[in-house]
Amino acid sequence: MSPSTYVFWFLTFVAVLSALNVVFTKNAVYSVLSLIVTFFAIAGHYFLMNAQFLGIVHIMVYAGAIMVLFLYVIMMLNLNETFETNKDTFFHIAAVIAAGLLLVTMVAAFAKTDIQMQSMVDNSEIGYLEELGKVLFNEYLLPFEIASVLLLAAMVGAVYLSKKEIQV
């Protein structure tokens, strides 16, 4: 095995373990911290595939911004194990059904898909910023712009909801 294979297995191990920890731990802060570790491990996978830009943006956006806000909110609420109330059986059943449906959908989706393994060429520059920019702003210009408009709409909506009274 080449060194990068070892790194791959190590990152995979960390990613899966911390992802499981997100679900199984009772403390909300531990959950968030485990999720951050998962994001770092996945960013490591991107770096292994020579997709530097994607990897660093993954860290900046998910680990550096979104999870900070998550942690922020959880710290503000100061959730402890002692505060955890016993939920209804109704909620338990509803949660199991919802999760089961998601599982069925995903299994069905994976069963239908024809998974193609694409061999990674060493030193492929497809993940580099220049290549990505060219593809994004030529071939996929319209989806890119639509996505940005969608984000803007979400932002305006969030600002609107956070205002108690809107003076027109």
Next chain:
Amino acid sequence: MELLVFKALLVLVVFLVSLGVAAYATYGERKIAAFLQDRVGPDRAGPFGLLQPIADGVKMFMKEEIIPSVSNKWLFILGPCIAMLTACMTGVVIPWGGELSIGESSFDLQIVDLNIGILYLLGVVSTGVYGIMIGGWASNNKYSLLGALRASGQMISYEIAMGLAIIGLVMTTGTLSLKEIVHLQDAGYANIVYQPIGFLIFFICAFAELNRAPFDMPECETELIGGYHTEYSSMKLGFYLFAEYINMFISSAVIATLYFGGYHFPFESMTGLEGNLLTLVQVLVFMGKVFFFMFFFMWVRWTIPRFRYDQLMHLGWKVLLPLALINIFATGIIMWLNGSLN
């Protein structure tokens, strides 16, 4: 193999220099504070008090280590570790000087030249906030938590303006590699000429990211005792304080690299210096620029009073952010009129 050994040595040198500079920055800060307040400052340990940082370090190690019984032990220890780790990680992409030739081969005085160097810097900065947040939360103390919340709110807000300020720079230089940026500044003028507003925004945001006065809300002594590190003692407190000084050193280096020509100096080709001598002068010039900005950070701290938290947020979101956006548009329009866009 040769390259690998050299890079490993360079990592060690950069690490030790960061620690050394940070240690003497504490001495420098106290001396400058003393000068600005018409005092003498530390003068007992060694000549001119020059051994003061060592005395402080020994003191930090010898103090009793207290981990509050109601705190979360592992996260309490993890907090300062993350703060120190992220502080030391940023020095990797900074070009410290030109080429150093040893025997037949020549090496760059930069640990790695990532082609996403600037993004790497922003990425590390954005994860730096975890050290403070985890430490503040794990202390299980209201003051610590308030300090941590303030710190994270402040750092997230100013990161955005900082990133947008850099976009203007990236537009004019057309690259994210710090080495390329330094080379371009040697060929033309320093980037401050092209991006004065961008520099100003970046510089102000650097103060906020470092949690230094006038933006030292996270640890303002009069309101929060010590902010996020209220419960910390001994070397764990030392790590937090030390990380701040390392960050100050690295941010000064980043500012010098991005906006003030890095290790190049004016009329470099006229001096007739060559080879390793030139590299040595370049490193010294770069350090000179870095020390000037470190002095500037200290100068501001002892001159300008602290902002109020709402003023801080107002400045970040309603002044710096729109200004950074206007800067991007203005840069684009000027580049378009110049015909440098194609």
